[in-house]
Amino acid sequence: MRMVDLIQKKKRGEALNTNEISYIVQGYVNNEIPDYQMSAFLMAVYFKGMNKREIADLTLSFVDSGDRNDLSAIQGIKxxxxxxxxxxxxxxxxxxxxxxxxxxxxxxxxxxxxxxxxxxxxxxxxxxxxxxxxxxxxxxxxxxxxxxxxxxxxxxxxxxxxxxxxxxxxxxxxxxxxxxxxxxxxxxxxxxxxxxxxxxxxxxxxxxxxxxxxxxxxxxxxxxxxxxxxxxxxxxxxxxxxxxxxxxxxxxxxxxxxxxxxxxxxxxxxxxxxxxxxxxxxxxxxxxxxxxxxxxxxxxxxxxxxxxxxxxxxxxxxxxxxxDEPMLLPQSGCHIEVKAPGKGYVSAIDAEKIGVTAMLLGAGRKKKEDVIDFSAGVTMVKKVGDKVSSEDTICILHTNLKDYQEAVEMVKQAYSFSNIKPKPSKYVYEVIQ
Incomplete structure (x- = not known):
């Protein structure tokens, strides 16, 4: 079995069998398949997809590459x-x-x-x-x-x-x-x-x-x-x-x-x-x-x-x-109120930009080894659909960093405003079982 042949097979949109998928996963984990070949294979999957059986086989190959957590000693349905x-x-x-x-x-x-x-x-x-x-x-x-x-x-x-x-x-x-x-x-x-x-x-x-x-x-x-x-x-x-x-x-x-x-x-x-x-x-x-x-x-x-x-x-x-005493949780030394640029309604909040804002304030990691600040974060005073007047506080940033201007600019970009009140979002769209 050769990796180049399996890349070719997936590139043509053909289904890989169970042994072929296992060979790819195990070979890569054992450093027998180089990054450049695995990269080519992943891109072939990106464009050609996989059928249900292939996805199940890939899942099981990932599982079999390491430990399984044995919960048999725990009573009841876990x-x-x-x-x-x-x-x-x-x-x-x-x-x-x-x-x-x-x-x-x-x-x-x-x-x-x-x-x-x-x-x-x-x-x-x-x-x-x-x-x-x-x-x-x-x-x-x-x-x-x-x-x-x-x-x-x-x-x-x-x-x-x-x-x-x-x-x-x-x-x-x-x-x-x-x-x-x-x-x-x-x-x-x-x-x-x-x-x-x-x-x-x-x-x-x-x-x-x-x-x-x-x-x-x-x-x-x-x-x-x-x-x-x-x-x-x-x-x-x-x-x-x-x-x-x-x-x-x-x-x-x-x-x-x-x-x-x-x-x-x-x-x-x-x-x-x-x-x-x-x-x-x-x-x-x-x-x-x-x-x-x-x-x-x-x-x-x-x-x-x-x-x-x-x-x-x-x-x-x-x-x-x-x-009962939430003030016992870590508290930031600096709290920055961000004001609304005008009046109207909050029409959208870009969740990813809010997440990046929190990271810039110290709440998240850019790299796995980064140390995080438990007290850092964002309080959203206004959410989608809320009415705002000029100079209302839309959110509060919490940080121990002295330089927080990038976070302020990011959170401003996250908020959008409109003169028309938006329709409320659904919380749950679908249940599949």
Whole structure:
């Protein structure tokens, strides 16, 4: 078997068989296939695509390249949730205690942030003492006793995907549905959950910019899950503007607590309840979505959800006082109010530009080794549809940096205004199961 022949085959739009896909993945991981040949192959996939069986084979090859997380010691049906990435997406912090409150075990592995999207692990580490590295025994015991635990991803989970993703990033082949789908699903399969709920973001802050693209990605991932014997549901949700009002690690923890207390913004509360409801149905706690949504809404309103979040913080070594005293979270030394340029309505907010603004303020990483400032971020005082007058504050920037002018200019570019009030966006576009 020769790599050049397989590149040629895919270039002609022909389907590769299981052994050929395995040969490509293993050969690249073992440094037997050079970057220039893998780059050519990725570009061929970008233009010619893959069929359902090929995508499933590619996913499994990624899984087989590293460790599999064995969750067999955890009782019950294990349900995992994954977001395709967004700005202000703190929903895992809400969903874990919600689902755990319903008695469904959540054994969560999450990543750190890179670029304009934030990472759940970074957010949790902004809580003093919170441990995101647990030994296996503690992780399993916490899930069995409290129905929840969250840790950072293993370094040897899907190493083939990590290596190939780095190449995709510099060869303009990131936005390929077969490659995105296999990348996401390989991590979920390797994580060991029985069932998977996917939050597929669509809009300016997401990989998928249009609803049809997002639905195609969602359908592809659900097909992969089914073909590999994992019950999978995908929910296509809005990312045309950042979720909620806060972007940045400590800021997002504070807002997650507000959601769990029943004081969150409509968009993030609705999406969190939707995802958690499907997770609890798959986990066997409720017979249907409507029953789950109703009960989980009650869990929030009764105060049980925020108490469960306190418990999560405590069992992982963190200071749970932050739930009632959010000022204990890291605070920036400088707060810059950005004013509206005129009057009218906020017609659009470019989520990616807000994410980049937060990164420029210190909240995100340009490179993996960068140290982040947990207190940095953006508070969006005005969202799409809000009326503004001249000199109203549209957002507040939080930073410890002395030079923040680039961030101010970026956030101004993110906001658009109109004399006509825009129609409200849908929060949930489609559910594929």
């Amino acid at each position: 349900v995992d949730k994954h977001s395709s990435g967004g700005v202000g997406d703190k929903l895992s912090l809400v969903i874990i205690p919600l689902v755990a409150s319903a008695g469904v075990p959540v054994a969560k592995m999450s990543g750190r942030g890179l670029g304009h999207t934030g990472g759940t692990i970074d957010k949790l580490e902004s809580i003093q003492g919170f441990k995101t590295e647990l030994d296996r025994e503690t992780f399993v015991n916490n899930v069995n006793k409290y129905n929840m635990a969250i840790v950072g991803q293993s370094s040897n989970l899907t190493p083939a995907d990590k290596k190939i993703y780095a190449l995709r990033d510099v060869t303009a082949t990131v936005d390929s549905i077969p490659l995105i789908a296999s990348s996401i699903m390989s991590k979920k399969i390797a994580s060991g959950a029985d069932c998977i709920v996917l939050d597929v973001k669509v809009g300016s802050g997401a990989f998928m910019k249009s609803v049809p693209e997002a639905i195609e990605l969602a359908e592809t991932m659900v097909e992969i899950g089914k073909s590999l014997n994992r019950k999978t549901i995908a929910v296509v949700t809005d990312m045309s503007q950042p979720l909620g009002h806060e972007v940045g690690n400590a800021n997002e923890v504070k807002e997650a607590i507000e959601i769990l207390k029943g004081q969150g913004a409509d968009d993030e509360t609705t999406i969190a309840l939707t995802l958690a409801s499907y997770m609890t149905v798959l986990g066997g706690a409720f017979k249907d979505f409507d029953a789950a949504y109703s009960e989980l809404s009650h869990v929030i309103n009764s105060g049980r959800a925020v108490e469960t979040f306190k418990e999560l913080i405590e069992i992982q070594g963190g200071n749970s006082k932050v739930v």
